[in-house]
Amino acid sequence: MLSKLSSPLLRGYRTAIRPLAFAARHVHNAAAVDSGSASGGNGTTTSALYRALNATAPRTDWTREEIASIYNTPLIDLTHASGTLHRRFHSPGAVQMCTLMNIKTGGCSEDCSYCAQSSRYQTGLKATKLSTVDSVLAAARVARDNGSTRFCMGAAWRDMRGRKSSLRNIKAMVEGVHALGLESCVTLGMLDEAQAKELKDAGLTAYNHNVDTSREHYPKVITTRSYDERLQTISNVRDAGIKVCTGGILGLGEKPEDHVGLLHTVATMPSHPESFPVNTLVPIEGTPLFKSTRIAFDAVLRTIATARLVMPTAIIRIAAGRVDMSEEKQVLCFIAGANAVFTGEKMLTTACSGWEEDLAMFKRWGLYPMKAHVEPALRKAEESFQVDASLLANVPDSSYQGTSATG
Numbered sequence: 001m002l003s004k005l006s007s008p009l010l011r012g013y014r015t016a017i018r019p020l021a022f023a024a025r026h027v028h029n030a031a032a033v034d035s036g037s038a039s040g041g042n043g044t045t046t047s048a049l050y051r052a053l054n055a056t057a058p059r060t061d062w063t064r065e066e067i068a069s070i071y072n073t074p075l076i077d078l079t080h081a082s083g084t085l086h087r088r089f090h091s092p093g094a095v096q097m098c099t100l101m102n103i104k105t106g107g108c109s110e111d112c113s114y115c116a117q118s119s120r121y122q123t124g125l126k127a128t129k130l131s132t133v134d135s136v137l138a139a140a141r142v143a144r145d146n147g148s149t150r151f152c153m154g155a156a157w158r159d160m161r162g163r164k165s166s167l168r169n170i171k172a173m174v175e176g177v178h179a180l181g182l183e184s185c186v187t188l189g190m191l192d193e194a195q196a197k198e199l200k201d202a203g204l205t206a207y208n209h210n211v212d213t214s215r216e217h218y219p220k221v222i223t224t225r226s227y228d229e230r231l232q233t234i235s236n237v238r239d240a241g242i243k244v245c246t247g248g249i250l251g252l253g254e255k256p257e258d259h260v261g262l263l264h265t266v267a268t269m270p271s272h273p274e275s276f277p278v279n280t281l282v283p284i285e286g287t288p289l290f291k292s293t294r295i296a297f298d299a300v301l302r303t304i305a306t307a308r309l310v311m312p313t314a315i316i317r318i319a320a321g322r323v324d325m326s327e328e329k330q331v332l333c334f335i336a337g338a339n340a341v342f343t344g345e346k347m348l349t350t351a352c353s354g355w356e357e358d359l360a361m362f363k364r365w366g367l368y369p370m371k372a373h374v375e376p377a378l379r380k381a382e383e384s385f386q387v388d389a390s391l392l393a394n395v396p397d398s399s400y401q402g403t404s405a406t407g
């Protein structure tokens with residue numbers, strides 16, 4: 001149901017959209033590139049930002065220079081553009097709550113230098129066996145009853161080779177999660193084609209396998225598996241018809257150009273990942289990256305905004321490290337195009353914001369939990385700025401009066 005609010009709002013936003021498009025062409029962006037293939041009105045050569053902002057479908061032929069020019073746009077313009085495009089493909093108030101459970105902790109043979117679960121580092125983490133199907137489904141039920149619509153399960157190991165009985169149990173978990181009406185996602189390391197097909201047949205919604213960072217920076221972080229091996233697993237997942245969830249970790253000692261490289265890798269895959277998680281390093285004592293410099297928030301926001309502009313249909317997830325972000329910073333990320341969070345008691349081995357806390361934040365800002373299996377799609381411009389009053393019904397009055405109850 002659309003409220004009466006839609007007409008004045010729409011009129012206001014219509015007038016706002018036109019100057020934005022104009023501004024995108026003339027944005028003070030020293031790095032703006034001449035795409036050479038498209039022209040705005042009056043023969044003006046369009047910038048990469050302008051083309052991104054006017055996308056009617058995802059494109060996978062981005063050049064690294066184009067993505068760099070978007071990434072380097074003044075943040076005030078960049079976030080305005082990404083927030084505007086976000087509304088064209090997604091309901092701006094909808095944020096998916098996902099819960100991530102560690103179904104097998106620690107003892108991993110890989111050397112990812114940020115990870116508490118690698119057996120190579122003394123982090124004090126105790127390795128466990130694979131959780132039972134019943135215990136996983138009990139946790140999934142709790143997540144669903146609290147509002148999560150995606151349940152993710154992570155196992156700390158290199159790959160699925162020789163893990164036939166584990167795969168059998170994981171398929172039972174996937175089927176059970178599916179039967180609860182939740183989207184299911186697993187992250188199990190490297191996967192071959194046959195294993196991907198088995199998981200698809202069990203009803204798996206998505207498979208997470210992060211590329212972590214740019215191709216250039218990657219060898220400084222992990223040496224036990226190559227970037228190409230990661231891409232091969234992602235390709236196996238995609239070919240099996242499972243949705244791809246792949247993203248990065250910011251704060252691994254990388255440079256801004258590595259954020260551009262990461263975005264270029266994912267935005268030029270044969271099809272964009274359905275899901276792009278943005279993690280920030282949670283430094284773990286005992287890991288090589290424990291003392292690395294914390295990533296600045298503007299770099300996180302810039303990465304999210306650029307991701308929204310170059311992958312308009314992806315669900316952008318604020319993942320690890322969110323627990324250290326103030327509410328206001330999180331909301332800036334939502335305005336710029338992020339539309340999913342991890343909520344629950346824990347996120348693998350690190351702390352996580354809880355459901356109550358997140359729902360209270362949602363209410364203050366007019367956000368609401370996204371349903372399961374929502375498919376982003378291009379909406380008409382006028383629909384992008386309509387407000388559904390039924391969704392505002394549960395928002396406390398104080399939210400409109402600037403007297404919200406945040407501490």
Ligand code: SF4
Pocket residue numbers: 108109110111112115116117118155156157158189
């Ligand atoms: S493969 Fe996964 S669990 Fe293993 S060390 Fe790397 S990040 Fe940690």
